[in-house]
Amino acid sequence: MPQGKRNKIQLRRGFKTEAEKKSIEFRKQMSLNSFDRLSATQLAEYFGIPIYTPQEIEGLSTQHLNTLLVTGHDCWSAAVIPLPDKKHIIIHNPKHSSVRQESNLMHELAHVICEHNCEEEDNYIGLPNIFRKYNEVQEDEANWMAGCLHIPREGIVWALKKGMTEAEIGEHFHASMDMVKYRINITGVRAQMNNARKFRYNK
Numbered sequence: 151m152p153q154g155k156r157n158k159i160q161l162r163r164g165f166k167t168e169a170e171k172k173s174i175e176f177r178k179q180m181s182l183n184s185f186d187r188l189s190a191t192q193l194a195e196y197f198g199i200p201i202y203t204p205q206e207i208e209g210l211s212t213q214h215l216n217t218l219l220v221t222g223h224d225c226w227s228a229a230v231i232p233l234p235d236k237k238h239i240i241i242h243n244p245k246h247s248s249v250r251q252e253s254n255l256m257h258e259l260a261h262v263i264c265e266h267n268c269e270e271e272d273n274y275i276g277l278p279n280i281f282r283k284y285n286e287v288q289e290d291e292a293n294w295m296a297g298c299l300h301i302p303r304e305g306i307v308w309a310l311k312k313g314m315t316e317a318e319i320g321e322h323f324h325a326s327m328d329m330v331k332y333r334i335n336i337t338g339v340r341a342q343m344n345n346a347r348k349f350r351y352n353k
């Protein structure tokens with residue numbers, strides 16, 4: 151499940167480049183361009199991972215459903231649940247905005263793509279015992295990978311070259327304004343384009 155952004159991000163060398171490559175590779179395999187929207191649902195289907203809301207999970211008690219959807223609906227986003235034979239399902243919170251649901255799902259898919267396993271101890275963090283805890287490095291990797299999957303760097307270059315506004319970029323990729331701003335800043339695309347323009351003018 152996504153955790154708040156921490157100041158210090160711990161990513162192993164080469165991870166950022168690999169994540170961008172994977173985002174483009176998955177799009178190619180689905181006959182999409184690097185700048186096309188790839189929805190979390192499409193990506194989940196590609197990996198054969200069914201997505202459920204709590205109401206669709208058999209065996210959850212009324213009390214659990216009430217916690218997930220009413221009293222605690224703002225306390226959780228989504229969770230990936232491993233099944234035997236390396237299979238997974240994702241359960242997600244349908245009470246969040248549509249763009250937030252999209253990034254929640256991308257985050258959980260990122261955990262699967264990164265082949266993260268939860269630590270045995272301290273596996274559960276309350277609510278029904280479906281939420282497992284990843285370590286901080288895994289959360290950083292999932293956050294980074296999810297951002298690349300949602301809005302690839304090449305997609306930002308394409309959009310900014312077309313003169314799209316942040317709102318238009320958000321609409322194109324079905325992403326929140328926070329996600330659009332975060333990706334534009336973290337990839338440094340706008341800064342690089344501005345520098346290149348300055349360089350051209352100064353010549």
Ligand SMILES: [Zn+2]
Pocket residue numbers: 151152153257261284289292
């Ligand atoms: Zn997570």
